[in-house]
Amino acid sequence: MVERRKPIGVAEAVKKVMQYQIKTEIETVAIEQSYGRFLAMDLVASHDVPAFDRSPYDGFAIRAEDTESASSDNPVSFEVVGEIGAGYVFEDEVKPFQAVRIMTGAQVPAGCNAVVMLELVKELEVEGKPTILIKRLFKKGDNISFQGEDTQKGTILVKKGTEINPGIVALLATFGYPTVSVAKKPVIGVIATGTELLDVDQPLEPGKIRNSNAYMIMAQIERAGGVAKYYGKLDDDLEACLTATKQALEEVDMLITTGGVSVGDYDYVPAILKELGAEVLFNKVAMRPGSVTTVANLGVKMIYGLSGNPSACYVGFELFVRPMMRRAMFNNAPHLRKSKAVLGVDFPKANPFMRLVRARVDYQDGKLVASPSGVDKSGIVSSLGGADCLLLLPGGTRGYEKGMSIDILLLEDSQGSEWPWDNIVASYK
Amino acid sequence: MVERRKPIGVAEAVKKVMQYQIKTEIETVAIEQSYGRFLAMDLVASHDVPAFDRSPYDGFAIRAEDTESASSDNPVSFEVVGEIGAGYVFEDEVKPFQAVRIMTGAQVPAGCNAVVMLELVKELEVEGKPTILIKRLFKKGDNISFQGEDTQKGTILVKKGTEINPGIVALLATFGYPTVSVAKKPVIGVIATGTELLDVDQPLEPGKIRNSNAYMIMAQIERAGGVAKYYGKLDDDLEACLTATKQALEEVDMLITTGGVSVGDYDYVPAILKELGAEVLFNKVAMRPGSVTTVANLGVKMIYGLSGNPSACYVGFELFVRPMMRRAMFNNAPHLRKSKAVLGVDFPKANPFMRLVRARVDYQDGKLVASPSGVDKSGIVSSLGGADCLLLLPGGTRGYEKGMSIDILLLEDSQGSEWPWDNIVASYK
Structure with a gap:
């Protein structure tokens, strides 16, 4: 029989997930390995800059x-x-x-x-x-860089939780950090389910498709700053899935399964979560794609049942997994960065659920203009390659028109946002 | 005696560098290792998508x-x-x-x-x-995803030279690429020169500063997609520098030295380049910071003499090294991405040379607004940490005012631009 699920709003869903905390750990790396990591301490100036009165010229x-x-x-x-x-x-x-x-x-x-x-x-x-x-007068102090005029000893230069960029590496070197205290990368397990899936190196067979979600998510995990651990592709067999899930949970901070979350007869994720005693936070979200997204908690670990649909899987990761990862690395703007943008094309199809459309943002004369990176249809992967943002189109009874001001979430930005989910609107100005 | 150097314009300098080619090589990596690499082939759809008529629903x-x-x-x-x-x-x-x-x-x-x-x-x-x-009529084709409706076999989905993002990983998996042909990462050598430099793990001494440029450049190399090889910090000794330079050139595609390029008495880079028989493309550029930037060619290798000043060194890398690296990885938009932005603050100080000011870009109501990330003064490192773009302020006799429309180059963007150096203007609109 068909299970009826009650969808919850996107903001509420993200909030529910963020109520939980996964484990955070600190490790020490050499400065040469610190690029891209997240500071586990405030970076404090250990001396004045300049450290002495110095000449800026020959x-x-x-x-x-x-x-x-x-x-x-x-x-x-x-x-x-x-x-x-x-x-x-x-x-x-x-x-x-x-x-x-x-x-x-x-x-x-x-x-x-x-x-x-x-x-x-x-x-x-x-x-x-x-x-x-x-041949001319010079005043006291002319052409001297004075001790401490740039930075005074004790100043906090970069806050804990900041992603280390090349400029921060320069600061670490300047202030004598040959090793750096950084957040340990969270380990995220990935399991693909579905009898229809072939491995990437298998030839196509009638009725089957190759497993693309697992590899995609592994790249998303890497982009977000974590370590991916792949547990392979499982058949639609409850016992096998349960065993694999249990084993994976021993070794990871969060576990993602793709596929097996819709209401079809072969979807085992609900059964597995029940068997594990995990608390299901929600199993349906009022968004397209990705409405059949399940998130559950088990102690300090999170379990995600993302849709087998590539777009839905992609969006589910960025909304519900990424911020948990980044907050566990002390980052206080763990969500995708939000911005206003001009909608570049008509988007006539109304939907009662909020749409998250994979899109590409362009800078036109100093303004952000965002257009879908491909036909946005379930199961379509070819538009994923060009996406660098998600359009946020609020649910409703009407479509959207070119030239409207909308909200977007930037996918390849490291700055992030503290909470992008308030006041999502699309309007003419 | 003081050597008089003739400065050339920024666009001309970049053009001179780009006339040369470093070696490009291809290697094969597993799909799991392909994120962030550059495709060395067009990604072609190896079958229709969907590969068969399929149901999008239960x-x-x-x-x-x-x-x-x-x-x-x-x-x-x-x-x-x-x-x-x-x-x-x-x-x-x-x-x-x-x-x-x-x-x-x-x-x-x-x-x-x-x-x-x-x-x-x-x-x-x-x-x-x-x-x-x-209970109702259905039409032929209702709720069927037809074979090839997303993508037809043979379509070029992603062009050679594109940086691989999670969506492209999904495409690689979908179309059966367990291994991927990518550009080999260029190897860039780094040598720091200057008697005033201490290693990062040494305590401060009177008159000395710690070597920060080498570590910063190594992170910039990593961000641009290359492999950094550090040859250490050399004293201001001509013979030692020459030996190290020769050895390094055997092992790298490009070599960067920092320090030793101004006209001071202890600056050996010109002598080293002469000794090597390298062709010096220029040794002074009409820009601030970084006017004393030297670039030379030696066969399929490039040698960069970047300023010892951290800001100048940073900018010199992004302008002259990064595009050579990315083009060697088949990317056809190898320069930093350019955009218009609104200048967020007054910038009253005029300069006859083009200024490249480290800045931070903010999205305000769908518009880009850029402001310096710190006091922009030679030798100052603390503003580097917050920089995600460079303001381009054309040289001239007047300063710039808040609210003007200017050009910026984005530092943390992977899209790039083909040639950002035409029509750099700052104006009221």
């Missing part, structure tokens, strides 16, 4: 007061008493009308309070001594 | 013509002669007023030409035989 360090009378007509002469490369320190004290040749980045010698750029001096020799002529 | 397959007289008042009865799960094929021929129970995704049996959704039938038993009642 030039000569002087005492500014000695240039008081300098002009084109009356150049002032300075004896060059030494030179100092970046990384060296000038040990002597610089006296009036003395100058020290200084390289970019080097520490300004004691006694000096200005740097004159190389191009602005005339170099010559006077009585066998290297000398420079300066 | 329901009953029937002959549409048998429902001609069906209505609420006059339900038509069908004998259910079998059932067929996804992956199975119904072998018999379906006769008039017979129906076959069919699961989502299963092949429509021979003789049938429509599917009736489960919810729309009444199931009962008539004379011990399973029977359904249908």
